[in-house]
Every structure is written in C-alpha cells, then in structure tokens.
Amino acid sequence: MSLGRLIERLAQLVPVLLGVSAIVFLMMALTPGDPVEIMLGDQHVTEEQERALRHDMGLDLPPHERFVKFLANAAQGNFGQSFFHRQPVMDVIASRLPATIELSLVALVLALATAIPLGVLAAVKKDSWLDRAATVTSLFGVSLPGFWFGILLLMLFAVHLQVLPVAGRAGYESEVAPITHLLLIDTLLRGRLDAFLDALSHIILPAVTLGLPMAAILTRVTRTSMLEVLDQDYVTFARAKGLRRRAVLAKHALKNALIPTVTVAAIETGSLLGGNMVVETVFGWPGLGRLVVESIFVRNYPLVQAAVLIYAITYVMLNFLADVLYTVLNPRVRL
Amino acid sequence: MSAPPILSVRGLRTTFATRHGMVTAVDGVDLEVLPGECLGVVGESGCGKSVTFASVMGLVKPPGRIAGGSIRFLDQELTTLDEARFRALRGRDMAMTMQDALTALNPAYTVADQIMEVVLEHDASLDGSARQRRAQARARALEMMDLVGIPSAAKRLDDYPHQFSGGMRQRIMIAIALACRPRLLIADEPTTALDVTIQAQVLDLISTLRTELGMSVVLITHDLAVVAEHCDRVVVMYAGQVVETAPTRALIDAPEHPYTRGLLASIPRLSALDAPLDPIDGRVPDLVDLPPGCRFRERCTVAEARCTSEVPMVPLAGERAVRCVLAEGGR
Numbered sequence: 281m282s283l284g285r286l287i288e289r290l291a292q293l294v295p296v297l298l299g300v301s302a303i304v305f306l307m308m309a310l311t312p313g314d315p316v317e318i319m320l321g322d323q324h325v326t327e328e329q330e331r332a333l334r335h336d337m338g339l340d341l342p343p344h345e346r347f348v349k350f351l352a353n354a355a356q357g358n359f360g361q362s363f364f365h366r367q368p369v370m371d372v373i374a375s376r377l378p379a380t381i382e383l384s385l386v387a388l389v390l391a392l393a394t395a396i397p398l399g400v401l402a403a404v405k406k407d408s409w410l411d412r413a414a415t416v417t418s419l420f421g422v423s424l425p426g427f428w429f430g431i432l433l434l435m436l437f438a439v440h441l442q443v444l445p446v447a448g449r450a451g452y453e454s455e456v457a458p459i460t461h462l463l464l465i466d467t468l469l470r471g472r473l474d475a476f477l478d479a480l481s482h483i484i485l486p487a488v489t490l491g492l493p494m495a496a497i498l499t500r501v502t503r504t505s506m507l508e509v510l511d512q513d514y515v516t517f518a519r520a521k522g523l524r525r526r527a528v529l530a531k532h533a534l535k536n537a538l539i540p541t542v543t544v545a546a547i548e549t550g551s552l553l554g555g556n557m558v559v560e561t562v563f564g565w566p567g568l569g570r571l572v573v574e575s576i577f578v579r580n581y582p583l584v585q586a587a588v589l590i591y592a593i594t595y596v597m598l599n600f601l602a603d604v605l606y607t608v609l610n611p612r613v614r615l
Numbered sequence: 616m617s618a619p620p621i622l623s624v625r626g627l628r629t630t631f632a633t634r635h636g637m638v639t640a641v642d643g644v645d646l647e648v649l650p651g652e653c654l655g656v657v658g659e660s661g662c663g664k665s666v667t668f669a670s671v672m673g674l675v676k677p678p679g680r681i682a683g684g685s686i687r688f689l690d691q692e693l694t695t696l697d698e699a700r701f702r703a704l705r706g707r708d709m710a711m712t713m714q715d716a717l718t719a720l721n722p723a724y725t726v727a728d729q730i731m732e733v734v735l736e737h738d739a740s741l742d743g744s745a746r747q748r749r750a751q752a753r754a755r756a757l758e759m760m761d762l763v764g765i766p767s768a769a770k771r772l773d774d775y776p777h778q779f780s781g782g783m784r785q786r787i788m789i790a791i792a793l794a795c796r797p798r799l800l801i802a803d804e805p806t807t808a809l810d811v812t813i814q815a816q817v818l819d820l821i822s823t824l825r826t827e828l829g830m831s832v833v834l835i836t837h838d839l840a841v842v843a844e845h846c847d848r849v850v851v852m853y854a855g856q857v858v859e860t861a862p863t864r865a866l867i868d869a870p871e872h873p874y875t876r877g878l879l880a881s882i883p884r885l886s887a888l889d890a891p892l893d894p895i896d897g898r899v900p901d902l903v904d905l906p907p908g909c910r911f912r913e914r915c916t917v918a919e920a921r922c923t924s925e926v927p928m929v930p931l932a933g934e935r936a937v938r939c940v941l942a943e944g945g946r
Contacts, residue, residue, distance in 0.1 A: 513718035519674055520713075521733040521791065522706030531732075535723045611775040612722055 289600050293593065300592040301351065301585065308581050309343045315363055315579035337363055350585065359589075360582035364575065369586045373568060377590075378461035379449055380560070380567035384552045386464070386483055387491035392545065395495045399502025399541070400534065403510060414499055421496025426555055430489040430562040437485060445482050447564030454478040486563040490555050494548045501544045506537040539609050546602030550595040620647035621798055621831055622671065622709075627684035629663075629670045636903040640666040640679070642855040645928070648799060653825060653832040655846030655863065657839055657878065661899055663855040664835050668801045672711055673701045689798065707737035710792035711801040715808040716784035720776035726787050727772035730756035730794050737795045759790035763820060782813035789820065796828055803835045818845055839878055843867050851875050854900055854910040857928065861935035871937040873915045909939070917941060 316334050325333075334340045338349065338360070353360060359369040402414040437444040445451070450463055454475035459466050464483065467476035509515065510533055518532040556569030564570075568587060575583040607613050629641040641663045648654050656664045669675050671686055673693065686693040689708060693701065713719040720729060731752040735741070738755070741748040753772070760768035763786040765779075776784055785805065792800055802821060806814035822845050825832045834846055842849050842863060849866045851859040851874065859872040870876045877895035897914035900906065908923035909915070915922070921940055930936045 513713055513715065514721040516674060516676075517711075517713055517719040517788075517791075518721070520672055520705055520711045521736070522702050522704065523732065523736055524702065527732070527736075531724075532721050536721070610723060611725075612777050 286600075289596075293596050296596055297589055297592055298351075300588060301354070302347070304585055304588045305343070305347050305350065308579070308584060311579070313579050315339065315581065318578050319363060337361075350582075354586075354589070359586040362575075362583045363580045364578055364583070369582045372571070372583060373586060373590065376566060376568045376571045378458075379463075379565060380556055380569055382462045382464060383483060383486055383490060383560070383565060383567055384549070384556065385462075386487040387494065387552060388545075388549055390487055391491040391495035391498055391548075395498030396502055396538070396541065398495075399499045400506050400529070400537070402499070402503045403506035403537075404529065406507065411503075414503070418496035418499045421492045421499075424492065426489055426493065426558045427562050429492065430486070430559055433485045433489060434562070444485055448482060449566055450475065450479045450482050486559050486565050489562070490552060490559045493555070494545075494552065497548060498541055498545060502537065502541045505540040506533060509533045509537040512536070535609055539606065542605045542609065543602055546598045546605075549598050553591050553594060618650050620649050621689055622648040622833075623685075623687045624667070624671065625685045625687075627667060627670060627686060628682045629666050629675055629679060630682045631680075632678040633903070638902045639682075639905075640855055640902060641670060643684070644852070644855075644857050646850050646857060646860065648831045648833060649848075650798075651825070651829055651831055652847045653822070653834060653845055655842035655849040656833060656835045656852060657837065657842055657849060658852035659837055659899060661902075662852040664852050665803055667852070668711070668803065668833060668835060672705060672709060672801065673698075674705075703737070706733045706792075706797075707795045708797055709799045709801065710795070710797040711803060712785075712788045712792045712805055714804040716788040717776070717781070717808070719788055720784060722776055725773045725775055726760070726779070727753060727756045729776075730759055730787070730791050733791055733794050755794060756790075759794050760787070762793075762824070763787070763790045765790075781809055782816060785809060785813075785817050786820065789817075789824070793824060793828065793830075797830060799831045799833070800825070801833045801835070804837070805834070806836070806838070806841065814841075821845070839867070839882055851878070854905070855902060856910060856938060858911065858938045859936070861937075862933065865933055865935060871931065871935070871942045872911075872939050873917055873941075874911045877914075 316330060316337065316339060319333070320330065331340070338346060341349065350360070357370075361367065362369045362372045365372050398414050402411040405411055434446060438446040454463075454467065454472070456463075456466050456470045456472055456475055459469050463479040464476060467473075467479055514536075515528060515533055518528045523532075553569070556567060557573050558569075559565065560567045560570035561573055568590075572584060572587045574580075575587070624644055624646045627641050627644045628639060631638045631640055640661075644663070644667050646654070646656075646667075656667070658664045666675065666679070669679075670681050671688070671693065673696075675681060681694055684694070688704070691700075691704075693704075696704075720726070731749065734752040734755045735748060738752070741751045743751075757768055757772060760772065765771060765783060765786060771779075776787070779787065785808075789805075800821070805821065806817055809817060818841060821832060821834075824830075834842065836842060846863050849859075849861060849863050850857055851866075851872065853874050859866065859870070859875050861871070866875065867879065870879055874895070877893075880893040881895060895914055900910055900913065906913070906923075907925065909918070909926045912918040912922040919941070926938050926940055928936045928938050929942060931942065
C-alpha cells in the first residue's frame with residue numbers, strides 16, 4: 281500500500297467532514313429548544329444577563345455566521361467550550377472516549393470470536409442441528425432491540441441473580457492510575473487482578489448487548505461466504521492434494537471466506553458507534569455515547585458537533601482499515 | 616495385458632440423491648489403467664467420466680456417494696479405505712489436475728506455497744527442523760516449476776496465480792500434481808480452458824513427464840483428437856456407462872459402437888472444410904428416468920427392436936469390448 285493512497289484517503293475525509301458538520305449544524309438549528317433557556321431553567325435573570333450569556337455562548341449570531349465561525353475555529357483545532365461543562369469540548373470528549381473505545385473493542389472481540397467459528401461450523405455442518413441453531417439465534421440477535429435486550433440482561437444477572445453489577449465502569453476501589461486509559465489493560469499492567477475482575481464484571485453485560493447484533497450478522501455473513509468458498513475448485517484441489525481437513529478448511533477456505541466478513545465487520549463497527557448511545561445509556565456507562573445523548577437533551581451544540589465529527593472520522597478510518605485488511609487477505613487487490 | 620493394472624475399477628456405481636430422484640451418474644463402470652500407459656476417457660458432458668475419477672480420488676461431494684463396486688489402486692481397496700489412509704494416497708500416489716487452473720489454484724497464496732504444502736504433507740525424505748524442511752520443499756517447488764517449463768522460475772516462486780497466464784497456470788497445477796512423483800495422474804479436461812496453441816504445449820508436457828516420471832495418466836476429455844494423439848487406449852462413456860474400450864488406433868480406425876462412430880464423425884476435418892458438420896442428433900437421456908436397454912438407442916441411427924433389452928459389454932478380439940448388440944453381428 282502506498283503513501284499516496286493514504287493521503288488520498290485523508291483528503292477524502294475533508295468533504296465528508298464538511299458535509300457532516302453542515303447537516304448536524306442544520307439539525308441542531310432546526311430542533312426546537314434553546315440552550316440558554318434550558319441552562320437557566322427556573323432561575324430569574326434580567327434580560328441583560330440573558331443577553332450576556334447568549335453572547336458568551338456565541339448564540340447571538342445568526343446560524344450561518346455561527347457555522348462559518350465554527351468551521352474557522354474547528355480548522356484550527358478549536359471546537360469551543362462545552363456549554364454545560366464550562367470546559368473545552370475536546371477535553372470533555374477526551375475524558376469520556378476511552379470508556380467507549382474499550383466497550384466497543386470488547387464488543388468487537390466478542391462478536392468476532394463467536395461469529396467466525398460459529399459461521400464456519402454452521403457452513404461445514406450445513407443443515408445440521410448446529411447450523412439451524414446458529415441461524416435461528418442469529419435471527420434473534422439481529423432482531424432484538426439493544427435497549428430491550430440490555431434491560432433483560434440487567435434484570436436477570438444484576439437484579440435477580442445479583443452476580444453482575446447494575447451500572448458503571450468499575451467500583452471506586454478499582455481505580456488505578458491510568459496508562460492506556462483502557463481499564464481492563466491498565467488494571468492488568470498495574471497488577472491489580474481484583475480491579476481487573478471488577479472491570480470485567482462491569483463491562484460484560486454492555487459488551488454482550490452491544491456485540492450481539494454484530495455477532496449475529498457476522499455469523500450469517502461468514503456462513504454464507506464459507507459455503508460459497510467450500511464449493512470452489514481450489515478447495516476440491518486442496519483435498520486432491522491430500523491435505524488434512526483442518527488445513528483445507530483453515531488455510532484454503534477460511535482466508536478467502538473472511539473477505540466479506542472483514543468488510544461487514546468494518547461497517548458494523550461503525551454502527552457500534554450508534555449502538556453505544558443506547559447501550560451506554562442503559563448501563564450507565566461513562567462513555568462518549570451517553571455524553572452525546574445527554575448533550576443533545578440540553579442542546580449542548582459544540583459538544584454534539586465535535587462528537588459527530590469524531591464519529592465520522594472513525595467511520596471513514598474503519599473503512600480504510602478494512603481496505604488494508606482486504607489486501608492482506610486477497611493479493612489480487614492492490615491499493 | 617502383461618503387467619497387472621495399477622488401477623482397476625469394477626462395477627462402480629456412484630449415485631446422487633437429488634430433488635428429482637436418485638441419479639446414478641456412474642452405473643457399473645469397469646476400467647483399468649496399466650502401469651505407464653495413457654488412458655483416454657471420452658464422452659460428452661454429464662456422461663460420468665469426471666464423477667468416475669472423483670470416485671477414484673475419494674472426492675465425490677455429498678449428496679453424491681459411491682453406492683457399489685470396487686476400486687483397487689496399488690493393491691488397496693479404496694471404497695472401504697479409511698479417510699486418513701486415503702488422504703495419504705492423494706497427492707502422493709495419485710494426483711489430479713482440474714479443468715481450470717484459475718479456479719483450482721487458491722488466489723490467496725503464492726504458487727511456491729501451493730507447491731510446497733503438498734511436498735511438506737507427503738514427502739518422507741524431508742528431514743531436519745521445520746525451517747530446513749521448508750527450505751527443502753521450496754527447492755522442490757523451484758525444481759518442479761523448472762520441470763514444467765515456467766520461464767525464470769526462481770523469480771516467480773512468490774508470485775500469485777493471477778500473475779500468470781492461463782497456460783502457465785495450467786503448468787503450475789501440473790507441477791503441484793506431480794510434486795510427489797505420483798504413480799497415477801488424473802488429468803480432468805486439462806486443455807478445455809486453454810487456447811489451441813497452448814493446448815498442444817500442455818498435452819505434450821504431460822506426455823513427456825509421463826515418460827520421464829514413469830507414471831500412468833488418465834486423460835479425461837471430450838476431444839477425440841486429443842485422445843488420438845496422446846493416448847494408448849480409450850474408454851468411451853455414455854450416460855454413466857462404458858460403451859466401448861479399445862486401443863486408440865483400433866478405435867479410431869474401426870469404431871464399433873454407433874456412439875463412438877458419431878463422435879468421430881462430428882470432428883471437423885481440415886480435409887473436408889466444405890462438408891457440413893455431422894453432429895449426433897438428440898440429447899443425453901435423463902439419468903433419473905432411464906429407459907431399459909441400450910441408453911444410446913434413441914439417438915442411434917441403426918437401433919433395432921432388440922436394443923430395448925439390457926445390453927452387456929461384449930469382449931472382442933484385439934483387447935477391445937463394446938456395449939452394442941449389433942457389433943458382433945455386423946462382422
């Protein structure tokens with residue numbers, strides 16, 4: 281892969297980000313509700329005080345001027361102050377981002393670790409009870425709404441069985457000095473096994489909720505592409521060479537079958553970002569998703585703007601990563 | 616017949632359970648392959664020639680299965696052989712090439728890797744650490760690529776299949792098949808996917824290597840011209856049965872079965888370019904619902920009433936046999 285291609289990709293980001301910013305800005309402007317009113321609530325203030333606050337937040341300008349100002353500032357890396365936190369938006373986001381990254385990664389790993397073996401097995405044992413069970417389960421997995429499934433899991437494991445915590449990322453006693461800001465890794469690096477287990481017990485339910493639809497889709501994709509590959513001449517030829525069944529499946533079939541799986545996984549990882557908002561809200565997970573939901577409620581425009589930009593960048597980058605993985609799996613593709 | 620055959624198929628039946636009923640794709644096939652010979656197996660698509668040799672290789676895919684008969688290869692009965700031992704034979708003692716090398720070679724691995732893996736799997740003469748064994752297998756891969764005539768083979772070891780031309784890919788597939796010096800090579804339509812000029816090169820290569828390596832070759836084809844040039848003996852198949860078997864020269868000079876005659880007549884000839892082609896009318900019968908008696912009779916120009924009863928293979932002089940009631944009566 282060439283540097284030129286990477287630069288081209290990064291250049292493609294510019295129109296995407298501009299478009300996304302404009303749409304988000306427009307939607308926020310059109311949504312009823314005034315951040316100043318929300319912020320003031322029932323407090324009685326003079327009109328003058330209110331005007332001062334409005335000016336302070338930059339809301340006294342007409343929308344198009346606000347947008348231009350936003351772009352000019354954003355281009356310099358300044359995304360403004362969070363109305364609500366009275367801190368730079370990027371600082372607020374940075375403090376919440378690791379929790380979301382950690383949750384998404386665990387969900388992704390869980391999804392891949394179940395979907396690929398299950399999809400392969402279902403294809404190899406086509407029409408067996410296992411194949412049917414995998415198909416039915418993945419149908420459920422795709423159809424169950426995350427908020428509902430999450431609440432069910434909470435009721436079962438946290439309320440009835442009381443084996444897992446209800447909400448949050450870890451108990452107070454599990455705090456460790458951050459290294460990577462990913463709690464599961466930091467606790468291990470600091471040698472705090474108790475804290476690691478605590479973090480694990482907190483992350484398991486939200487990660488399962490978040491990863492389930494993805495696992496379901498990936499299982500189906502892997503099964504379908506594996507079935508297709510198993511019918512290919514090169515699989516027959518590999519058998520004709522007298523290779524072991526494992527080598528035929530794991531080497532000759534799987535590498536080719538994973539190509540569609542990788543593509544779909546990249547797209548689905550993008551959609552984890554949306555799922556995060558629901559799951560983090562249900563499980564009280566202190567991540568970016570919940571922050572964005574809260575910010576929308578209080579019309580915290582600058583934070584929503586910046587967060588959506590981060591989502592867009594992540595999405596484009598994930599697709600780029602999928603393209604890179606493609607070349608590894610399929611030598612016919614050159615970036 | 617002097618030396619005992621290395622492959623002997625007797626009464627082989629291979630069936631496929633389909634939605635429309637049981638299809639007997641191979642129905643009582645008898646054939647033999649002698650040491651060092653090239654046997655041509657001829658017939659149109661769906662006549663069971665490929666399925667017969669998929670059965671020999673143990674590569675019949677479900678819902679197909681071997682329903683009866685015997686396959687003896689190098690004094691082992693293959694129909695009852697367990698999969699582990701069968702696997703050890705495949706690629707080592709019996710090898711096959713497929714019709715289209717583009718689809719038979721794995722696009723995701725280099726050609727060196729695909730030659731090496733069969734050597735690493737079967738060759739007991741490799742020794743040393745895993746790394747040394749790989750180095751020896753790689754040397755063998757290079758040797759094989761030279762043998763099948765890949766130009767500047769050393770530079771091309773780490774290329775992927777799509778980087779080669781069609782003819783070169785076919786050669787690489789042959790290199791893979793022959794990497795462990797098998798006793799029997801089954802070449803399934805080795806030239807169908809190739810240009811005419813390349814076809815001749817690939818067939819010549821197979822013939823040369825047969826002599827050099829002292830192996831037997833089964834050439835599965837629908838092209839009698841190919842058979843005439845490269846095979847010692849021919850087996851003609853029709854609708855899952857062997858209908859005629861004979862030494863090549865004898866078969867071409869004096870075909871006994873009306874189907875064989877039809878096949879020969881339908882070859883376009885340079886000497887008679889103006890003459891219209893003479894195809895065999897009609898279609899292969901539906902294998903699910905076969906009429907009793909001769910399976911060719913509905914397309915046969917000389918069929919008689921007695922063709923509706925079961926026709927056995929009739930041995931004739933000159934080491935040939937034919938499945939036709941008219942054959943002996945005619946002479």
